[in-house]
Amino acid sequence: MNRACLWLVSLAIAGAGSAPAATIASAPIPGGRFESVLPPAPNAKETVVAPFRLDAALVSNADFAAFVGKHPEWRRDRIAGLFADEGYLRHWAGAADPGPALARQPVTQVSWFAASAYCEARGARLPRWYEWEFVAAASATQPDARDDPAWRQQILDWYSKSARGALPVVGATPANYFGIRDLHGVVWEWVEDAGSMLVSDDSREQGDPNRNRFCGTGALSFEQKDNYAMMMRIAMLSSMKAAYSSSSMGFRCAR
Amino acid sequence: MTRNTIAMLLVAALLAACGESEHAASTHPVGPTGGSLKGDFGPAQGEAVHAVLTSPPEVPAATNRKQPAKVIVELEVIEVDKQIAEGVTYTFWTFGGTVPGSFIRVRQGDTVEFHLKNHPNSKMPHNIDLHGVTGPGGGAASSFTAPGHASQFTFKALNQGLYVYHCATAPVGMHVANGMYGLILVEPPEGLPPVDKEFYVMQGDFYTVGKYREKGHQAFDMQKAIDENASYVLFNGAEGALTGPQALKAATGQHIRMFIGNGGPNLVSSFHVIGEIFDKVQYEGGTHFQENVQTTLIPAGGAATVEFHLEVPGNYVLVDHSIFRAFNKGAVAILEVSGAPRADIYSGKQLDEVYLSDRLADPAAIVTAAQASASGTLTKDQQAKAGEVLFKGTCSACHQDTGAGIPNVFPPLAKSDFLLADHKRAIGIVLNGLTGPVTVNGATYNSVMPPMSQLNDDEVANILTFTLNSWGNSGGAVTAKEVAQVRATTKRAEGAAH
Secondary structure: OHHHHHOOOEOOOOOOOOOOOOOOEEEEEOOEEEEOOOOOEOOEOEEEEOOEEEEOOOOEHHHHHHHHHHOHHHOOOOOOHHHOOOOOOOOOOEOOEOOHHHOOOEOOOOOHHHHHHHHHHOOOEOOOHHHHHHHHOOOOOOOOOOOOHHHHHHHHHHHOOOOOOOOOOOOOOOOOOOOOOOOOOOOEEOOOOHHHOOOOOOOOOOOOOOOOOOOOOOOOOOOOOOOHHHHHHHHHHHHOOOOOOOOOEEOOOEO | OHHHHHHHHHHHHHHHOOOOOOOOHHHOOOOOOOHHHHOOOOOOOOOOEEOOOEOOOOOOOOOOOOOOOEEEEEEEEEEEEEEEEOOEEEEEEEEOOOOOOOEEEEEOOOEEEEEEEEOOOOOOOEOOEEOOOOOHHHHOHHHOEOOOEEEEEEEEOOOOEEEEEEOOOOOHHHHHHOOOEEEEEEEOOOOOOOOOEEEEEEEEEEOEOOOOOOOEEEOEOHHHHHOOOOOEEEEOOOOOOOOHHHOEEEEOOOEEEEEEEEEEOOOOEEEEEEOOOEEEEEEOOOOOOEEEEOEEEEOOOEEEEEEEEOOOOEEEEEEEOOOHHHHHOOOEEEEEEEOOOOOOOOOOOOOOOOOOHHHOOOOHHHHHHHHHHHHOOOOHHHHHHHHHHHHHHHOHHHHOOOOOOEOOOEOOOOOOHHHHHOHHHHHHHHHHOEEEEEEEOOEEEEEEEOOOOOOOHHHHHHHHHHHHOOOOOOOOOOOHHHHHHHHHHOOOOOOOOO
């Protein structure tokens, strides 16, 4: 049912003339009660994810180039230093042009600020961590496959490869239960609340849970201790400041 | 200023106490050294020093400094695909591009300005926890670094010793299992006693989806890591990293110091060098050492400095003496020692004989005879004595200690007309075996004697001389030369030994 309507939906572009020309398919996510690896509070295990829509694939370099064309203040040669580090779009052929080889690959080397601005221009936003994690828990056949060891190992395999090869084109990985692609095995993804996850820099620190509600990555406070894939995502997100960019950090939008 | 003066005086006093003793044991103060409390020699002096980092198995040269300095360490984190065994690759996460990571050498009291750089191509954020750091997290929180960024923090190295460093980013076990560890040496203020060679070796355990030596690119296996069921246990990050052309090399007469670490993540090492005894082992940062150690335990996340003097040339095998790890998981390295043989200390093989536990005999007679034969002074009596020992090991199972054989099965040698009639034929039978009927003392035997060509000429001669002079036999002797002649002119059965 979800998948049936997926490809019929083109995301409405908010604000005439201010958005990229590309239309990006999204899918409805029903939401529901969810046990995150990061418990919402010291004594709470579950969180509730409200229904939302999520891009079915990652944002590509071509998508992002269209945005930069309309909003030149986000070109790498014009962006304010506050919003991006030196790696910002460094891999593109030109200041506003990724070049043909990269066009259909997911955009990387983008800061959280730039990713947020892109989504905003589309009348959308970055997904929140719980939303992203909820959707990423699904395998092709189950909405929550996190206890399936084979599925988990398949995800871990990506982490066992170095990041030097070319990225696949967007949407090339199989759709999951919700009809969403590219969640695993392609790139990391920015989330809207990446800056407020407040995880400890030293993952073994137990800390005082009252002092820091999300002291989440420590060995004792982390739920689902064998969910290495999610631990690594959280570690990656917490190492990134909003202006940082990385060759393996991309994004998609939600509404 | 005053504090520095005191520190200098302290160092001077220690050096003065050093004496002339050959092993320089007295450079290590006796009694408590005060640990971190006495490790602060005041602010850094002089120009900042850029630390020279080395890849394993190399060790940077001694600092040779007499005062605390500011030392700048720049370490880069790189994720690399490398060979873990022949035909097997693995994505290692490394400090400096190698497993273990670059070796860092500073002096107690140094102020270390640490720069951790995470390569832009890295997929992961990383940090570093140095066990030689005094401060929460050992630097981990201060060095948490996203790909394509660099972090800086500074610490004073208060405790001397050999310390492990490792990545402490979640999931810590996986970062360590992927090779993120190394050693930092904090030299005592007076430095370490000089040696001829220093080596850097570190053990680690690895967990791959495929079995040990299963070809292709292997992914990290989380469940095996949690179960502590290692696919590989390795020295310096790859099977064969320290064997063949990459073997550690030294020469007889040299004093060797090895900085041995264990990155884990799970397994404790029973570190042993086959054929050597560690003259000295300093555990962790110990200022005192243990002597004459055969096997030393190196905990995961721990280290030891071992020293030994090389007397005898040859290959010395470094193993984890949890020995299946050496034979089935790769925990083997080689120290190749060149030099002139030292037969006075170790002879090499002097004897290879059949050994039957219920026929224990003193092999000294064989050695005596072999030496006499070599020097041309061999007597019949020496031959017979050596032959007796060999006979008991090789022949008596069939022909019996009494030489009487077993009726209808094994022919007698005692008063045997067949044996005594033809010495040359007897030599041929020992060397080449005998199949088919023979008549001995009027009785027919139809049996099989296997060729005993594994015996050397001396041994065959001695056995036959023994039989000719035992059990009332008529005497006589067989020489090694006669045996050699028969060996050269007769054909042995196919498959016969040698």
